[in-house]
Amino acid sequence: MVDQELRDKYEVVIGLEVHAQLKTKTKIFAPDKNEFGQEPNSLTSPITLGMPGVLPVLNKEVVNMGILAGLALNCEIPARCKFDRKQYFYPDLPKGYQISQYDEPICINGHIDINGKRIGITRAHLEEDAGKLVHAGANGLAGSIYSLVDLNRAGTPLLEIVSEPDMRSPQEARAYMEELRDIVRYAGVCDGNLEEGSMRCDANISIMPKGSKEFGTRAEIKNINSFSALERALEYEIDRQIELVEDGGEVVQETRLWNDDTRETKSMRSKEDANDYRYFPEPDLMPLEISREWVEKVRSTMPELPNQKRQRYQELGLSEYDANVVVSQMEQALFFDKVLELGANPKTAVNFLTGEITAYLKENHCEINNTKLTPENLAELISLIEKGTISNNIGKQIIIEMVTDGTKASVIVDKKGLSQISDEGAIKDMVRKIIDSHPNEVEAYKNGKTNLLGFFVGQVMKETKGRANPQTVNKFVREFLK
Ligand code: ADP
Ligand code: MG
Secondary structure: OOOHHHHOOEEEEEEEEEEEEOOOOEOOOOOOEOOOOOOOOOOOOHHHHOOOOOOOOOOHHHHHHHHHHHHHOOOEOOOEEOOEEEEOOOOOOOOOEEEEOOOOOOEEEEEEEEOOEEEEEEEEEEEEOOOEEEEOOOOOOOOOOOEEEEOOOOOOEEEEEEEOOOEOOHHHHHHHHHHHHHHHHHHOOOOOOOOOOOEEEEEEEEEEEOOOOOOOOOEEEEEEOOHHHHHHHHHHHHHHHHHHHHOOOOOOOEEEEEEOOOOEEEEEEEOOOHHHHOOEEOOOOOOEEOOHHHHHHHHOOOOOOHHHHHHHHHHOOOOHHHHHHHHOOHHHHHHHHHHHHOOOOHHHHHHHHHHHHHHHHHHHOOOHHHOOOOHHHHHHHHHHHHOOOOOHHHHHHHHHHHHHHOOOHHHHHHHHOOOOEOOHHHHHHHHHHHHHOOHHHHHHHHOOOHHHHHHHHHHHHHHOOOOEOHHHHHHHHHHHHO
16 A cells, blocks of 8 residues: 555546447447347357458447447537448457447546536447456366356447546546446436346556646456445556555556455556557448537436436425435335326435435335335325324334335225324314323422423323324423413
C-alpha cells in the first residue's frame, strides 16, 4: 500500500471501455437466437460458425438499439457509419476477424453527468461478440489439458462505449459505470448484468505528477466483473504504477488481468496498436445511412431515463436520497411508477418499498417481480392508511404477508380485525380504564413527571394491539390528566 502522502503527488487518469450486449431477439449478422444459457453450440448457423462463403446480414433491431443507446448517452448519430474488419486469431472467433466499427462508429460525442461532473463519451460502436472457451477444470469439466468452444455467444450484438479519459478516481469510475448501467437498462437495450457478462468493462488507467498536463502511459485492466471489483482493481493499479515510477521504472502500455481472489493485476499481453489489427472496411456490408427521420422515430420510443426519474420523484416530494435509492433498483422503480399511477401517496409508497419490502427482498435474494405483491395491493394498503382505516404501524405489520402470500390488505385487516379504532367513545373508555388502574403513575405525573404521558398512551396502544387512533388517544390522556 502506497501511503496517502505519496499518492497525493500523483494525479490519476481513468477512461473506461464498456461492452454492452444488446437485448435483440437474434444475433447481429445471423438469424440465430441471441440467448444466454442454451445448450452449447445450439445457436450456431453457418454464418455464426464463419463458414466460407457465407454473408452477414445486418439486423435492423441492432441499429435501432444502437441509436437509442446513443441518444440516451447524449451522442450524435452521424448520417453515415460503416463496418470494418478487425483481424485477430482466437479459437472462439472462427472467421479470423471480428466485424466491428472503426473510424465511422454509430455514435459519437456524447456525455453523461455524475454528481454534477460531466464525463465525455468519445464514441460508441457496434460489433459482434466472440464465442466462449470453457476450460477443463471449470464448470465441472474433468481433466486439465483441454478446452471446449461454445459458439452460442458468437455474433451477439455488442455496443462498445468508450469514455474520454475524464475520470480522476476509482470512485468516480464506479459512479460512471453504475450510471451507464442504469441508463442502458432503463433504455431497454441491455440487461446490465456484470456478473453474467452482459456488460463488461475494460479500465484504462495512468498516473501523472500532480499539475502535469501530459497524461502518463496507460495500462488496460480486463476481467472486471463487479462494481466493487472495478474500484478494487483501480486502487491496486494506482499503487502498482506509483511504486513502479517511484522506483525509477516506467509504466508500459499493456493489458493486465484483474484477479479478484488474489486482488492483484497481472500482465496478460503487451497492448497491440490499432494497426496490428489491420482494420479495413468490411466488404460484405454496405455503409449504413441513418436518416434523420429514423433517428427521430427511435427517439420517440425513448423510455424515461434515470436522471429524469430522479427529478420527477423529487418533484413529487421524495428526498434526493430516496429518489436515488428507488432509481438504482429498476424493478422497484417500475413497480413504484405503477403504484403511483394508481393514485397512491408517493412518500408512503417509498417508505414501504425502501423499508420493509427491500429488507425482505435482500433477505430472500429476490426481485420484487418474483414476489406475490402487486402494485394494486400495495396501492390499496396505502389507501387504507390514508383513509385512517388502519394505522401506518399495522400496515408495516401486514406488508410481509402481502409480499409472501399475495393477500390483499383489506382481507388481512378483516380477517385479523386490525382496523383502526377511531370511535371516540370507545377510546375514551379505554383511556379511563388505563388511568384508573395506574394510580401511582397518575400521582407521579401530577407531581411533575410529565413525560409519563407517553407511558399512558403506550398502555392504551398496547391494549388495542396498535389499533387505536394515536391522536385520539393522546387527546383523551391529556384531558383526563388535567
Ligand atoms: P484501445 O482499443 O486501444 O484500448 P480505445 O481508444 O478504444 O483504445 O480506448 C482507449 C481508452 O483509454 C479510452 O477510454 C480513453 O479514455 C482511455 N485513455 C486514453 N489515454 C489514457 C491515459 N493516458 N490514461 C488513462 N486512460 C486513457
Ligand atoms: Mg481497449
